[in-house]
Amino acid sequence: MDHYTDYSSFTEALIGFNQVARDYGFKVGLQCSQDSISTALAGLWMEKDLFEYALAALFCQAEEEKERFSMVFKRFWLEKGSRVQSISTYKNQKKIIKNARSVAVMMGIGKSDKTGDVEEGKNTSGANAKDVLKSTDFSQLNPKQSELLDDLSEQLVKEMSLRIRRKKKKARKGQINLGQSIRKNLQHGGTIIQLFKNRKKKEKYRLLILLDVSGSMDKYSYYLLKFLWTLRAHFKNIEVFAFSTVLKRITEQLSDKDIGIALQNVSMHATHWSSGTKIGECLTHFNENYAPYHLNGKTLTLVLSDGLDTGEPEVLSTAIQKIKLRSKKLIWLNPLKGMVGYQPIQEGMKAVLDDLDHFSSAHNLNSLLTLENILADA
């Protein structure tokens, strides 16, 4: 990375710093550069802490960026040579700074060294790190990433539920009720002063989730369950069932506000975790015992499974057809679909593909967040 001593004047150094910051992923436009010069003109450049605070307010756009900014600032302005030497070395160059505004157009003079440092910067970028995390396959996450993903998914699901609520709220605005408007405005001699609108009936939909927790889903089911827990906190009318060789309703167990307790409850209740897979039989059991209560024309059914069934494909196909008939939409999310070159050639998957309204991947957070469109349309 460049250092301020590589430049002949403070103004050049400041413009150079803007360039370095840009290389490190900060969105430093022309206005921002001019503002950074104005900041120096306001006298803040003489005190490194205040100068850092001021430039951080200009360059950062999120809390996560502050740590990275601080690192870039320190490496540019403080490190190299004696730490005692500070930017106040340039105190005698006040005259040069006075002409600084006109120098803003010299933005291009900062040296753009797009080498290792830059890559490092990109890798440590808060925004980039989030993007990477969102697109990382659940099976590849390390414990630290897993923890970060929990917080991120909670935040994103919260945002998602907010957006969906807004869409639905807008959609609920009804047409003008002319009759009522006339009646209510009789007191004004029939002049329509106030308009009355019909309220659309709020459509209540249900979300039914059938989660495969068999051995082949081990790498995914834990994260999917955590995602469902987050989803449950923000969406009403969700029913969750877990299945492998047997099927269990886990809605109540997932309802605890503490995710640790919720997962513990689920593991104690659904002891068939990580066993074999009999999707067809489990779904048949669902149809016979639960479907009448949980499926209707307003139910959106989500099956989260890799489709690696050990039972008869016909049994699975029949069960899925029955679910499809009683649901508004049937969606199958398969973690394996995220793999390059994946083809749904397993017997189980082949048997049900034609009955699905939507077949999508569920291997990372990004793919789960695409549920937004489905939930909004429900």
Add this chain to the structure above:
Amino acid sequence: MSYKHPSELIPVIDKLGYVIEEELATVLYLMMKLDKPLLLEGNPGVGKTKIAYILSELLGYELIRLQCYEGLDVNNAIYEWNYQKQLLAIKIYENSQKSESEKEALIFGEEYLLKRPLLQAIDSGKRKVLLIDEIDRADEEFEAFLLELLSEFQISIPELGTIKADQTPIVVLTSNRTRELGDALKRRCLYHWVNYPSMEKEVKIIQKHIPEVELELAKQIADYVRQMRALKLDKAPGIAETIDWAKGIALMQNENEPLAKTLSCVLKSARDIEIVTKEILMSPFGGGEGDGN
């Protein structure tokens, strides 16, 4: 009043009842120097809104507040014609000798305009502090509109023409970060993340608001609140809750178990009270009731 250094702001703001650290003072100083809007992000209850009120008092400008919410639209944020009044005026002027264009000019005059906060903020000779509170709750469409306003500080009303601010307001936006704001809006603002106060700062806040609370007790309260924020509660206590709790404890100081009895001042759900009682008050490592007395 013009300030020459951020450090000059600290004692003045302190006198207004807000404990401010050097970083925020620098950002406020810069905001005044650069005349740029300030975006404050942070958890609910950390004192973001209060900063706008403090600025208003500090500068002696009137504060105009726009509280954002889902579905906030131009009619509620900028202006709306007073339709009822216009209709009544039409009735009154029905038989008058005025021409159609005169009548039209009359009913689309300023007298019939209902000015909402954004228009109030730019439409007068006096400078104002404009607080756009919880912008994250407004829709993206409104955010886009705001972007235009913050660039030009002018509003076009088809019937009246363009109203441009003589004096641009000091704009403070707050966000609880329930959604990410657009890059374009962020680029136009100075950014500052308001964190929960450090323990030292929270002790100062408690003593500033409730001077009768002794230092040791204030430290104990601040420490408990810090521990509470580390737990996954439904609603982490904000600064206002800390102050309420300190007030409650000050009133109940002579009773048995004042901390436990006043927990409802700081926690807002039965579940949170249960967790805190178990994890902090009853815990041998949490300090326990009476440790600091």
